[in-house]
Amino acid sequence: MAIAQPATRPANPRFSSGPCAKPPVxxxxxxxxxxxxxxxxxxxxxxxxxxxxxxTREILGIPADYRIGIVPASDTGAVEMAxxxxxGARKVEMLAWESxxxxxxxxxxxxxKLDAEVKTADYGQIVDLDSVDCDNDVVFTWNGTTSGxxxxxxxxxxxxxxxxxICDATSAAFAMDLPWDKLDVTTFSWQKVLGGxxxxxxxxLSPRAVERLESYTPAWPLPKIFRMTKGGKLIEGIFKxxxxxxxxxxxxxxxxxxxxxxxxxxxxxxxIARADANAQxxxxxxxxxxxxxxxxxxxxxxxxxxxxxKFTDARIQDGAAFAKAVxxxxxxxxxxxxxxxxxxxxxxxxxxxxxxxxxxxxxxxLPWLTWAFEAEIAAQAQAA
Ligand SMILES: Cc1ncc(COP(=O)(O)O)c(C=O)c1O
Numbered sequence: 001m002a003i004a005q006p007a008t009r010p011a012n013p014r015f016s017s018g019p020c021a022k023p024p025v026x027x028x029x030x031x032x033x034x035x036x037x038x039x040x041x042x043x044x045x046x047x048x049x050x051x052x053x054x055x056t057r058e059i060l061g062i063p064a065d066y067r068i069g070i071v072p073a074s075d076t077g078a079v080e081m082a083x084x085x086x087x088g089a090r091k092v093e094m095l096a097w098e099s100x101x102x103x104x105x106x107x108x109x110x111x112x113k114l115d116a117e118v119k120t121a122d123y124g125q126i127v128d129l130d131s132v133d134c135d136n137d138v139v140f141t142w143n144g145t146t147s148g149x150x151x152x153x154x155x156x157x158x159x160x161x162x163x164x165x166i167c168d169a170t171s172a173a174f175a176m177d178l179p180w181d182k183l184d185v186t187t188f189s190w191q192k193v194l195g196g197x198x199x200x201x202x203x204x205l206s207p208r209a210v211e212r213l214e215s216y217t218p219a220w221p222l223p224k225i226f227r228m229t230k231g232g233k234l235i236e237g238i239f240k241x242x243x244x245x246x247x248x249x250x251x252x253x254x255x256x257x258x259x260x261x262x263x264x265x266x267x268x269x270x271x272i273a274r275a276d277a278n279a280q281x282x283x284x285x286x287x288x289x290x291x292x293x294x295x296x297x298x299x300x301x302x303x304x305x306x307x308x309x310k311f312t313d314a315r316i317q318d319g320a321a322f323a324k325a326v327x328x329x330x331x332x333x334x335x336x337x338x339x340x341x342x343x344x345x346x347x348x349x350x351x352x353x354x355x356x357x358x359x360x361x362x363x364x365x366l367p368w369l370t371w372a373f374e375a376e377i378a379a380q381a382q383a384a
Contacts, residue, residue: 003374009335010361016338017145017171017306019191019198021356023261026195026254034253040246048252049241055259056202059267060173063180067205067239070247072225075170078187078201081226082166083107083139086185086209089216090163091136092116095127098144099344100168108139112220123147123308123346124295134161142172146342148308148350152300154182164209170201174262175275175305175354184209190251193271193305194258195356197251210234262355271355272304278353279304281362291373295348303353308341310348315377317384320347322376329372336365 014021035045053068062068071078087108094105094116101120108116117136119127126149132138134157143150150172157165157179164184172178174193178186186204190196205213213229225244228235238244262271283302286294286309295308316322327340327349341348349369353362 003371003378005333005371006364006367008364009333009368010364012358012361013335013337013365015336015352015357015361015365017342017350017352018189020193020195020352020354022195023258023356024358025261025264026257030257031250031253035249038249040243040249045249045252046241048249048256049243049247052252052255052259053239053241055256059259059262059271060178061180061268062204065207066180067210067234067236069203069205069228069238070241070243070252071201071203071238072199072243072245072247074191074198074201075168075187075189076201077225078189078203079104079166079168080107081203081228082185082187082209083112084218084220084222084226085228086164086166086212086216086218087112087114087137087139088218088220089137089212093132093136093138093163094118095120095129095132095138095140097121097126097149098123098141098147099342100145100170101141102344104139104141104168124149124297126151126298126301129156132156133163134158134165135163137163137166139166140168142167142169142178143176143303143305145171145303145306146308146345146350147295148303148306149296149301150176150303154179157182164206164212171303171305171354173202174268174271176272177268180204180206190255190258193275193354193356194255194262195354196255196258197248200247200251200255205239258356265355274355274357274359275304275353277359278357278362279307281359281366282307282309282351282353285366285369289370292369295346305352305354306350307353308345308348308350310346311373313373313377315380317380322380323347323349325376325379326369326372329375330365330368333368333372335368 173188291313
């Protein structure tokens with residue numbers, strides 16, 4: 001028996017966790033003023049790069065004495081720069097509870113070969129944050145994009161710490177409150193919450209991070225692309241838009257458009273409210289449907305951007321095949337694109353809820369989840 005389809009589809013089926021949906025106002029015709037075909041060091045290009053930096057500061061409420069740089073290789077580039085430039089000066093604690101955090105552990109332990117204390121938790125859980133000693137350098141991911149588990153707050157980070165906190169906030173910045181006084185290095189990419197383009201990342205340095213850069217030289221060589229100092233002094237130009245190498249001015253223009261849109265929805269507060277409303281619609285759906293649940297076990301750690309879901313129905317025979325088939329059905333119907341769980345994560349779905357996604361589209365998607373689930377249960381029974 002065919003399962004009846006819901007009457008309406010999301011107007012925009014883009015629920016990918018990165019690159020994420022473009023802002024609703026996105027339109028390539030708005031790029032007419034992009035500084036293309038010119039040197040990025042010409043006044044027009046430099047002004048745009050500066051506007052990207054200062055717009056970021058304004059919307060995220062980053063303190064005036066923190067440096068903000070646009071760097072190559074997206075969030076990964078920004079994190080690598082931080083790890084390779086800063087670590088090795090004191091003991092390191094690595095915190096990981098999903099794939100990206102685990103990737104940073106590999107870098108620090110296997111590539112930099114540091115004798116780090118590694119604390120891990122399974123998908124759906126988080127490490128014991130109260131056990132973290134902030135007199136060590138601490139590397140962690142604010143929001144675990146592949147498990148949908150985030151740190152609930154920065155209370156566990158001490159104000160008078162001796163170590164540096166290095167935070168990969170790529171799926172958190174512009175959707176969650178980040179306590180800047182607790183974060184010494186923060187990184188994110190344009191392609192996530194604001195729906196910008198890939199390839200460029202941002203690195204935010206506290207005065208204490210700058211002090212470390214100027215007083216410590218790592219034992220290993222640093223490629224040009226990672227170098228933030230020259231002759232023991234910070235290269236201040238990087239934090240004024242004089243990028244290390246050539247940026248894409250088209251991506252810059254796109255980011256400026258996204259920042260303008262962010263202002264139009266009420267800045268950070270508005271962006272957080274949009275993500276919260278999106279995630280809440282899914283949380284409510286899980287509360288009223290007993291075959292699906294949030295992968296994040298503790299409600300306080302549930303992400304409002306990368307919401308990860310698992311199927312809990314006892315009739316499901318092959319969890320991975322089932323989840324894949326559900327995602328495939330939704331994609332084939334043009335209802336939801338790219339919502340399968342991350343390749344290293346437990347089987348399930350991952351629905352992006354950042355501010356560029358409209359709550360009406362999440363609401364329109366949810367009945368389709370029921371449709372795809374029931375259709376797949378029926379298909380499974382038929383195949384048996
Ligand atoms: C937490 C986290 N870190 C790092 C990355 C890598 O980001 P990028 O591809 O922008 O370098 C991602 C991408 O999804 C992420 O979610």
